[in-house]
Amino acid sequence: MLLVLEQTLNGIQFGVTLFLMAAGLTLVFGIMNLVNLAHGSLYMLGAYLATTFFQRTGSFLAAVALALAATLVIGIVVELIALQTLYERDHLDQVLATFGLILFFNELVAIVWGRAAIYTKLPPWLSGHIELLPGVRYPLYRALVILVGLAVAALLWLLVSRTRLGMLIRAGASNRTMVSALGVNIRLLYTLVFGLGAALAGLAGLMAGPIYAVQIGMGEEILIQVFVVIVIGGIGSIRGALVGALVVGMVDTLGRAFLRPLLATVLSPSAADSAGPALASMLIYILMAAVLFFRPQGLFPASAR
Amino acid sequence: MADALLEVRRLVKSFGGLIATNRVDLEVLDGETHAIIGPNGAGKTTLIAQFAGDLHPDQGTITFAGRDVTALAAPARSHLGIARSFQITSVFREFTALDNVALAVQAHAGSSFAFWRPARADRALRDPARAMLESVGLGARGDVVAANLAHGEQRQLEIAMALATRPRLLLLDEPVAGMGLDESQQMIRFLGSLKGRHTMVLVEHDMDAVFTLADRISVMLYGRIIATGAPEAIRANEEVRRAYLGDERAL
Secondary structure (H helix, E strand, C coil): CCCHHHHHHHHHHHHHHHHHHHHHHHHHHHHHCCCCCHHHHHHHHHHHHHHHHHHHHHHHHHHHHHHHHHHHHHHHHHHHHHHHCCCCCCHHHHHHHHHHHHHHHHHHHHHHCCCCCCCCCCCCCHECCCCCCCCEEEEEEHHHHHHHHHHHHHHHHHHHHHHHHHHHHHHHHCCHHHHCCCCHHHHHHHHHHHHHHHHHHHHHHHHHCCCCEHHHHHHHHHHHHHHHHHHHHCCHHHHHHHEEEEEEEHHHHHHHHHHHHHCCCCCCCCHHHHHHHHHHHHHEEEEEHHHHHHHCCCCCCCCCC | CCCEEEEEEEEEEEECCCEEEEEEEEEECCCCCCEEEECCCHHHHHHHHHHHHHCCCCCEEEEEECCCCCCCCHHHHHHHHHEECCCCCCCCCCHHHHHHHHHHHEEEEECCCCCEECCCHHHHHHHHHHHHHHHHHCHCCCCCEHHHHCHHHHHHHHHHHHHCCCCCCEEEEEECCCCHHHHHHHHHHHHHEEEECEEEECCCCCHHHHHHHCEEEEEECCCCCEEEEHHHHHHHHHHHHHHHHCCCCCE
């Protein structure tokens, strides 16, 4: 039972990480109609930069702030240099160009940090455990990741649904010609939204750093799962991204933890040993296929498209 | 009538082999309502899009209020005072009518990128938006989601949004298209009430609307302006009759 609780929390923690990634990706796709495969690179850069800043400054919080600012700036620079010319092109061109960006960033990271994975240590004040119930302990850092993720989700919801920028974002998603006819500088809006998405990906990456290994390719690995999230949640929808991310995070984590023992109750132990992990890693794709079959537009399609 | 507010010189725009705008010269005088008529495919919407900055001409110049705006994009022209409505009704369907107009007010409020400010509670946006809805006769419909407004109301809303940007020149692309008789009569009356207060360019197929509203009419055919003049002169113009109006027994 304790294990179920712990794994559920791990599922939520993985889910909010996916959400931070998915929110930026789905906004960029929903508003600019841009498929950005390089979103995972910003996740990777967030992790690497935070690691380095932590080593240099010795302060975890300073590292977080610096890495966030850096990914925001990198996102804006990438948008200005590489992506602005892609909005009018078709999706295949965008996929090719942003795939090129992945190769570029992977190579850049190899040059700067080397090819070996980096394992970061948490500062002492974050490495303890909290007691959820008497006798039930959970890593403090993972609990914080969950809190930060949910807080960002709430802030993002406020931003999009309540503020001036949010009104523009939603209007831009539904009719960009008209937004610019009203006098809104849509280019600036795009740059801002892309920078925001980049900073969210950076946040996801820097928080994931101390939990998983910081290495080249970490961005692509999570990117595939993020696309699953977006397809399940509905393209362009923040709410869909949140629900999809939590569902995928839970299904993936719980599947990996419990599918094998569950199968062992009905299959022979050796069959369960081989089928369990294989099936567990397929679960989210099976889920995506089911969603596509029954609700091709996703669980919460954005109202505009 | 004084100077030209909008002055277009030798404008050319082609799409592949199709010359949609063929050396167009046009002057829209300050304060006038200038209708552009012509059969489908004559290039009227392409022309309007170049005035608004949604399309850029291959050659020629567009001067607005004495300033060459040919190279300016749509948002910059909007800030200089050019507003437009679209042939296909363009409102933000999932927003309420009031939100739609408030967005247009916000776009011109200057501090548009004070982005953290709450939009819904901001009286600096809401009050002018409400007044504008009031003035187009949608005062009671502010809280209705735009998608649920009647077609005619959506078109009124679109014009309210254009007016909320406080334009000097209003470009209207078929404002009465797709309306029933009552609705279109109402829209014509409404546009008539704007006459004189706003300079308007009106692209329209509905001859009733054109001859009721226009001070001057330009006739387009195959990307060219074949005649410009007062309504009576256009009605009497032989070339126009042959090319276009001849089919329209409504005259």
